[in-house]
Amino acid sequence: MAANGTAGEADEFWLFGYGSLIWKPPPHFDRRIPGWVTGYVRRFWQVRERNIQDHRGTPEAPGRVVTLISRSFWEQLTDHHNSAPDKVWGVAYRIKPDRVAEVKEYLDIREINGYTIHYTPFHPAPGVDPSLLPRNHNRDHPIRTLVYIGTPDNDQFVGPQDPQELAEHIYRSTGPSGPNRDYLWGLEAALDELSPESGDKHVTDLSDRVRAIAAREERKQGPKHQPLSVLQREHQHHEQPHDFRRASSIDEQEETEKAP
Numbered sequence: 001m002a003a004n005g006t007a008g009e010a011d012e013f014w015l016f017g018y019g020s021l022i023w024k025p026p027p028h029f030d031r032r033i034p035g036w037v038t039g040y041v042r043r044f045w046q047v048r049e050r051n052i053q054d055h056r057g058t059p060e061a062p063g064r065v066v067t068l069i070s071r072s073f074w075e076q077l078t079d080h081h082n083s084a085p086d087k088v089w090g091v092a093y094r095i096k097p098d099r100v101a102e103v104k105e106y107l108d109i110r111e112i113n114g115y116t117i118h119y120t121p122f123h124p125a126p127g128v129d130p131s132l133l134p135r136n137h138n139r140d141h142p143i144r145t146l147v148y149i150g151t152p153d154n155d156q157f158v159g160p161q162d163p164q165e166l167a168e169h170i171y172r173s174t175g176p177s178g179p180n181r182d183y184l185w186g187l188e189a190a191l192d193e194l195s196p197e198s199g200d201k202h203v204t205d206l207s208d209r210v211r212a213i214a215a216r217e218e219r220k221q222g223p224k225h226q227p228l229s230v231l232q233r234e235h236q237h238h239e240q241p242h243d244f245r246r247a248s249s250i251d252e253q254e255e256t257e258k259a260p
């Protein structure tokens with residue numbers, strides 16, 4: 001048992017993904033468990049700035065990606081999406097014990113494009129095969145996981161936005177690595193697959209708005225930007241994993257998250 005009451009063998013290293021990591025795993029993992037963390041709210045409030053490593057957005061419309069907001073901070077804000085589930089669903093990955101040092105070396109960068117490293121207790125979903133859990137895990141002892149968070153003090157944190165303006169912005173943001181809307185729709189599809197209760201209204205509402213915008217633009221311009229088909233999403237979920245070895249930043253990792 002870890003000193004802070006979380007489970008995990010001394011040599012175990014777990015990573016929590018609540019964004020693209022859900023469908024794009026890190027390297028060298030041997031276990032993937034759906035579940036949740038509490039005390040946070042997931043929001044599309046992090047700017048994906050355009051720079052030499054990032055082509056998700058244009059200079060006029062840098063893309064938006066998710067971050068976690070501490071729930072107590074979020075409660076002080078005025079957010080148009082004024083409710084949020086208590087549980088932030090995602091997945092925890094266990095890194096193979098013999099690759100932990102190597103993977104930590106890639107991950108243990110203090111700041112990556114606004115995201116900083118934090119640790120948070122992770123609760124596996126009910127019904128997860130017990131053989132996948134740490135030996136000393138039980139309901140009272142969640143798993144300690146590393147998580148990337150873009151906190152409000154980072155330059156790329158945007159804060160509350162009007163959902164329709166945000167949806168228009170996501171719809172417009174694109175670049176050589178693919179449209180920002182594919183990240184949004186990819187997240188919606190990945191969350192749907194985790195559990196019947198893993199949906200996130202912030203994500204589904206934005207996805208619906210962007211679909212409506214795409215339909216509106218299609219009517220105006222002809223069929224240019226089709227939402228991902230089920231097959232395309234399926235393909236996206238089986239793309240190559242995050243490659244922390246080649247990537248010097250999260251931006252570069254996301255460079256590989258191209259829509260098919």
Ligand code: BEZ
Pocket residue numbers: 016017018019020021022115148149250
């Ligand atoms: C994720 O949890 O998927 C994630 C969070 C921040 C940066 C990259 C990925």
